[in-house]
Amino acid sequence: MSEQREFAVEAYFLNKYSYVAVKRAFHTHFGIKPRGPVPDRKSIVLWVENFGTTGSVVKKSSGRQWTVTMPENVETVRQSILRSPRRSARKQAVALDISNRSMHRILHEHLHFHPYKMVVVQELSPRDFQNRITACETLLETLPPDTLAFFSDEAHFHISGHVNKQNVHYRSGNNPKELHERPLHSDKVTVWCALSRVRIISPYFFEEDDRAATVNSQRYVDMIKNFFEPALEEMNLGNVWFQQDGAKAHTA
Template sequence: MRWNSEERAFAVEAYFSSGCSVVATQRAFRNRFNLAPLAPIPDRKSIVTWVTTFRQTASATKRRTGVPRPVRSPENIEAVRASMLRSPQRSARKHASALGLSDRSVRRILRDDLHFHPYKMAIVQELTERDFNSRMNADEAHFDLCGSVNKQNMRYWADTNPRQLHQRPLHSPKVTVWCAISSAGIIGPWFFEENEVTVTVNSDRYVNMLQIFFFPRLEELDLGDTWFQQDGATAHTSRASMAVLREHFPERLISIRGDLEWPARSLDLSPCDFFLWGFLKSLVYVNRPRTLQDLKTNIEEKIANITPAMLTRVMTNARYRFTQCMENEGRHLTDLIFKTM
């Protein structure tokens, strides 16, 4: 609602005449201009603004004269810089509140004056010195109804990418899912459960899954002499599991104690880990599944929608990662983690 100068002037006069009462001012305003009971009248914010303007300029309609104080002054720019350097992981909104500036002004200073950018925090599996040599030389994932870690609010403000890693261990699941992935297709998902209750993966359950689910579907793909790669989970590398796998993949088993050793904590080298599980977790929670069955249905549908072209790109990326791992002497693939567009 736009109010003319006469209406604003009357509101200011009525405000002072009523002892600075907004309610009395609104009542006088309605009577003065013969407004119907439901007709709009100036709200508290408008009246207070007009009064403040009158006190500063002796007018209810004119803004304050003079040169306005520049928000992006050298002093404010330096204050924002110092604040960000002290707490680079605080949000721009919190910095703005602490500095007494608007969120928009702080973001403009960060972008246009300081050339800072909100870099995402990378979450990776922790590596020890002992792992580096091992990494030189497809498995289960866990889905919880509460969803996965939200990294959208994890930012680090700086003028250059700090390439900071946030290392954390893996978490226990509510639903345990197994898949096998290749350029020819995905076999799965298989849910480890008994009587519709999620169970832990042990050797017997792993062998049972291989025999009744994985091997029959692998034969349907008719891929010939296929190599099989798995991580070093105890259930995977037990005597019973390894015996079954060696029989099915003679001299073609990539695993701890396999024909080719597979290094521990190498999520960034496994297509299931660097692609499949993250891809699924970005999609299966979109419609907020309310039950585990809803979650499992989402997982099945999203896997079915993965195209052969996408799998081809994933495998090409996997080969590139292997090369980068060797060139980086087994350490984190920072060129991939912090890749910019």
């Protein structure tokens, strides 16, 4: 292989920098058939550049990579991770001139660092934290000691078979181009639930004519009167307090 590279570089200069002439000379010198494999333009360019830079047709390594997880190497990796925790392990290895294998060994076996995904949550302002504390303090001061509080809410559940494509993989020799069709407005049900420290009252489905219905003030009041209140009467729980959020359907 080295002989072929040397010949290609020499032929390149002898033929006045002609890549086509280099390929023809390659066929003749090495007895390669007309349609046989010869170096492409990209390979010849690389060999010529290496020769001009290093005096050799073989690309030389920029330096010896670390292969031993010595304590000083571990500490160097630690400091690099602390400075740039979002940089990938591969890029960290390149920046520190460490082999990728050694980098992963240091991260997992010595530093016990593991990759974690960012979790997206609702943004909270500084005022929200104080409001939470105030609400809890108000409840503790207001509710009598023998009170049983029910906390309630409703949620939507899609019944069309929602698929998270990040968790679905299909292993095959060829791309099956598998598709999952999702309707623009998928079918769903709205379920209400109330829970306390001793009992759960659920589920209640908001429906109309056997189809899921939007929660409005009238349907919400009907649920309270015809479902929640009868359930409380059957349980005979004594002093009960009921909590609901400030949704328009709850307060209109």
